Amino acid sequence: MEGNPSLVPVGTITAFAGELDPTWLASQGWLYCDGSELDQTQYAALYSAIGGNYGAGHSTFFLPDLRGRFPRGVDLGAGRDPYVLTRSPSNKGGLSGNNPGSTQGYHTALPTLSFTSEKTGGHQHPVQHLPKSSEGLATAGSHYGIWPDSKTWTGSAGDHTHTVNGGDAETRPINKYVYFLIKFDG
Numbered sequence: 001m002e003g004n005p006s007l008v009p010v011g012t013i014t015a016f017a018g019e020l021d022p023t024w025l026a027s028q029g030w031l032y033c034d035g036s037e038l039d040q041t042q043y044a045a046l047y048s049a050i051g052g053n054y055g056a057g058h059s060t061f062f063l064p065d066l067r068g069r070f071p072r073g074v075d076l077g078a079g080r081d082p083y084v085l086t087r088s089p090s091n092k093g094g095l096s097g098n099n100p101g102s103t104q105g106y107h108t109a110l111p112t113l114s115f116t117s118e119k120t121g122g123h124q125h126p127v128q129h130l131p132k133s134s135e136g137l138a139t140a141g142s143h144y145g146i147w148p149d150s151k152t153w154t155g156s157a158g159d160h161t162h163t164v165n166g167g168d169a170e171t172r173p174i175n176k177y178v179y180f181l182i183k184f185d186g
Helices: 022-027 044-050
Strands: 013-016 030-032 037-039 060-062 126-128 138-140 151-153 179-183
Touching: 022 030, 044 179
Parallel strands: none
Antiparallel strands: 013 179, 030 179, 037 060, 126 151
């Protein structure tokens, strides 16, 4: 296409919201970023642009695999990725560290808030429906008790810890799904 260069350089990754029709996309010069292994000769322009950044074999190379992943800009000394040196190659033969194609596992930052009790040292906890008396009707098996609707406080204890449970399977911002495509032909 000499004399008529594409406005979109080969190797460009873009978000796509349309239908994933690989045949039609290929006719437009785009491939789905699914980590596929491609022939270096058949996709020479793309291999020239991205090389083995995402992994390579003897005569093959890999597309980026952005399924279920967030892209992140290479840090290049900005200091915004404290784990830049622990980044791994996407596939065998790929780049690691501060390079395109490197990947990073899950990390969850420590909270900026601390989880502490409202009172230090000895403190009490409320307990709902704790029997206050052993007199009354049987309520569970052979146990007797009067079960009030109000809460009762536990005895005051010394310093002790509390475990915070819960959480999700990942830390992520609010997001919407799109397909990530890479330009392979100008």
